[in-house]
Amino acid sequence: AQRVTQPEKLLSVFKGAPVELKCNYSYSGSPELFWYVQYSRQRLQLLLRHISRESIKGFTADLNKGETSFHLKKPFAQEEDSAMYYCALRARAGSNYKLTFGKGTLLTVNP
Amino acid sequence: NAGVTQTPKFRILKIGQSMTLQCTQDMNHNYMYWYRQDPGMGLKLIYYSVGAGITDKGEVPNGYNVSRSTTEDFPLRLELAAPSQTSVYFCASSYPTGGTYHGNQPQHFGDGTRLSIL
Numbered sequence: 678a679q680r681v682t683q684p685e686k687l688l689s690v691f692k693g694a695p696v697e698l699k700c701n702y703s704y705s706g707s708p709e710l711f712w713y714v715q716y717s718r719q720r721l722q723l724l725l726r727h728i729s730r731e732s733i734k735g736f737t738a739d740l741n742k743g744e745t746s747f748h749l750k751k752p753f754a755q756e757e758d759s760a761m762y763y764c765a766l767r768a769r770a771g772s773n774y775k776l777t778f779g780k781g782t783l784l785t786v787n788p
Numbered sequence: 789n790a791g792v793t794q795t796p797k798f799r800i801l802k803i804g805q806s807m808t809l810q811c812t813q814d815m816n817h818n819y820m821y822w823y824r825q826d827p828g829m830g831l832k833l834i835y836y837s838v839g840a841g842i843t844d845k846g847e848v849p850n851g852y853n854v855s856r857s858t859t860e861d862f863p864l865r866l867e868l869a870a871p872s873q874t875s876v877y878f879c880a881s882s883y884p885t886g887g888t889y890h891g892n893q894p895q896h897f898g899d900g901t902r903l904s905i906l
Contacts, residue, residue, distance in 0.1 A: 721880075726894065763830060775821075775833055778830040778831040
């Protein structure tokens with residue numbers, strides 16, 4: 678069975694500082710990894726996915742299969758980045774299309 | 789497109805009451821999901837559906853039922869509400885890239901229903 682671990686429940690940084698939200702996963706096959714974000718009073722929305730290798734709102738995430746990690750990084754945090762961030766894994770095996778979410782990390786960017 | 793719409797936004801139930809959480813999407817997505825979000829626990833999958841007439845259990849299905857009579861609607865029913873079902877419920881939908889695998893297609897979420905059972 679797959680598992681996603683986000684070791685930090687809370688993360689607080691100052692504006693302009695680098696930020697890294699950690700995500701580790703456990704899965705024997707080849708996973709699809711996502712980061713979802715939930716801003717205050719808004720719905721959960723996709724931030725980025727590893728397969729796209731994209732940078733969204735200055736955030737990047739690299740899948741490291743050796744370390745089974747998919748950490749989310751941004752070199753200079755902004756106040757508007759304050760939100761709840763969820764790492765999610767979709768197992769890539771046959772018709773398995775369910776997402777497994779981590780418990781989330783609440784990021785606060787202080788002025 | 790409205791995307792995924794959930795009603796109601798808030799509800800308070802008494803123990804033992806029943807209710808249906810509504811979810812509808814206008815994106816013609818085949819796949820729909822119900823999650824519950826408990827504080828500090830992330831999202832857990834309750835039920836999901838791969839198309840009209842097909843549903844299956846997720847991680848935490850006990851105490852819930854679903855149906856999928858149309859592509860658009862995926863209601864979640866609580867038959868006998870219990871305090872342990874106090875949570876925020878999210879409905880989501882997604883569309884396969886092709887064939888039966890839709891690995892990198894994102895799920896689109898509704899605004900959620902905040903349910904309290906007292």
